Amino acid sequence: MTEKGLLIVLSGPSGVGKGTVRQAIFSKGKREFIYSISATTRQSRPGEVDGVDYFFKTRESFEKMIEAEELLEYTQYVGNYYGTPIDYVKKTLESGKDVFLEIEVRGAMQVKERMPEGVFIFLTPPNMDELEARIINRGTDASPIIRQRMEKAIEEIDLMRYYDYAVENDTVENAVNKILAIIQSEHLKVSRLLESKISNEEE
Amino acid sequence: MTEKGLLIVLSGPSGVGKGTVRQAIFSKGKREFIYSISATTRQSRPGEVDGVDYFFKTRESFEKMIEAEELLEYTQYVGNYYGTPIDYVKKTLESGKDVFLEIEVRGAMQVKERMPEGVFIFLTPPNMDELEARIINRGTDASPIIRQRMEKAIEEIDLMRYYDYAVENDTVENAVNKILAIIQSEHLKVSRLLESKISNEEE
Numbered sequence: 001m002t003e004k005g006l007l008i009v010l011s012g013p014s015g016v017g018k019g020t021v022r023q024a025i026f027s028k029g030k031r032e033f034i035y036s037i038s039a040t041t042r043q044s045r046p047g048e049v050d051g052v053d054y055f056f057k058t059r060e061s062f063e064k065m066i067e068a069e070e071l072l073e074y075t076q077y078v079g080n081y082y083g084t085p086i087d088y089v090k091k092t093l094e095s096g097k098d099v100f101l102e103i104e105v106r107g108a109m110q111v112k113e114r115m116p117e118g119v120f121i122f123l124t125p126p127n128m129d130e131l132e133a134r135i136i137n138r139g140t141d142a143s144p145i146i147r148q149r150m151e152k153a154i155e156e157i158d159l160m161r162y163y164d165y166a167v168e169n170d171t172v173e174n175a176v177n178k179i180l181a182i183i184q185s186e187h188l189k190v191s192r193l194l195e196s197k198i199s200n201e202e203e
Numbered sequence: 204m205t206e207k208g209l210l211i212v213l214s215g216p217s218g219v220g221k222g223t224v225r226q227a228i229f230s231k232g233k234r235e236f237i238y239s240i241s242a243t244t245r246q247s248r249p250g251e252v253d254g255v256d257y258f259f260k261t262r263e264s265f266e267k268m269i270e271a272e273e274l275l276e277y278t279q280y281v282g283n284y285y286g287t288p289i290d291y292v293k294k295t296l297e298s299g300k301d302v303f304l305e306i307e308v309r310g311a312m313q314v315k316e317r318m319p320e321g322v323f324i325f326l327t328p329p330n331m332d333e334l335e336a337r338i339i340n341r342g343t344d345a346s347p348i349i350r351q352r353m354e355k356a357i358e359e360i361d362l363m364r365y366y367d368y369a370v371e372n373d374t375v376e377n378a379v380n381k382i383l384a385i386i387q388s389e390h391l392k393v394s395r396l397l398e399s400k401i402s403n404e405e406e
Contacts, residue, residue, distance in 0.1 A: 122393065164393060181387040185385040188370055188384075190366050
């Protein structure tokens with residue numbers, strides 16, 4: 001039986017080290033993941049290839065994709081759109097390959113609405129308890145910028161409860177091993193095995 | 204925060220190799236598990252210690268435990284009772300240690316009714332597809348004994364859907380690694396982390 005791939009969504013507060021952990025997972029290369037290619041309206045840089053690094057789009061065609069609900073999530077950053085084409089993700093999953101998304105918390109919440117069957121992993125800072133203590137005592141002698149950052153951290157950490165798993169980024173190696181264990185165990189879920197069995201029998 | 208331990212239930216059809224896999228997990232010793240001690244009415248053998256190998260009970264006191272619902276599961280085998288005292292399991296979990304139960308499928312279903320929050324792992328034979336094919340073609344030229352065994356196998360494999368995970372016992376090493384990944388990832392579940400947080404704050 002061909003099992004459908006898993007959609008793995010790695011997210012967490014800004015600056016927690018999502019990119020480093022994702023790169024380490026890919027370079028370890030024990031398991032084959034497809035890294036989701038984003039669509040963007042920004043100019044391609046020298047060496048970047050359309051369909052490999054990004055799907056490069058005009059502002060007009062990107063906005064058409066938004067209207068047609070062809071994006072799993074999207075955001076604007078420094079005047080440009082960035083988003084995940086849902087079609088590419090779905091086709092990869094159907095082919096039995098896992099899709100890996102590394103994404104900001106707001107984007108992850110958009111994905112959760114569209115594809116709740118994904119595996120949502122929240123990467124936390126190494127010292128959550130300490131951070132919480134700092135957050136609780138916030139505002140007494142902090143500058144406006146620090147207060148603002150803390151407000152954002154509170155908002156982001158509050159979203160953790162919508163995730164399936166929380167992984168502490170104490171060391172990159174530990175975080176990577178935990179994430180690989182999560183993915184391995186998700187593949188062993190009876191609910192997923194039976195689902196793929198039923199859909200194979202219907203074919 | 205002290206997290207509650209996990210109740211891990213390893214089960215599967217007769218003869219699949221549950222005991223060998225369980226022993227390999229314990230001898231690997233990477234993670235501390237408490238192996239649940241059973242109560243029994245059978246005579247203790249030389250060298251067996253009450254409260255270490257078994258809780259040895261009279262028939263009368265075992266039947267009182269059944270009536271008082273003090274057993275997570277129980278069965279009769281060759282004229283003796285065997286069962287899992289619920290009190291011992293609950294106390295160990297409260298202390299933050301994982302409890303490991305290796306058990307027949309019927310017993311596992313009893314545990315599922317009493318403690319559905321457990322992690323239920325179904326160990327399957329290495330060649331499930333082959334076994335299924337044999338089961339489908341059953342009865343054409345098989346002897347009554349083989350037919351009877353196959354009926355039992357069908358019944359037991361049908362119960363797989365009540366489990367959380369299915370692990371193929373292709374090699375003991377593979378099965379052990381998968382089970383350890385499942386346990387690691389179950390400890391990372393946000394639902395469990397938040398639950399232990401709430402109960403700690405209430406203390």
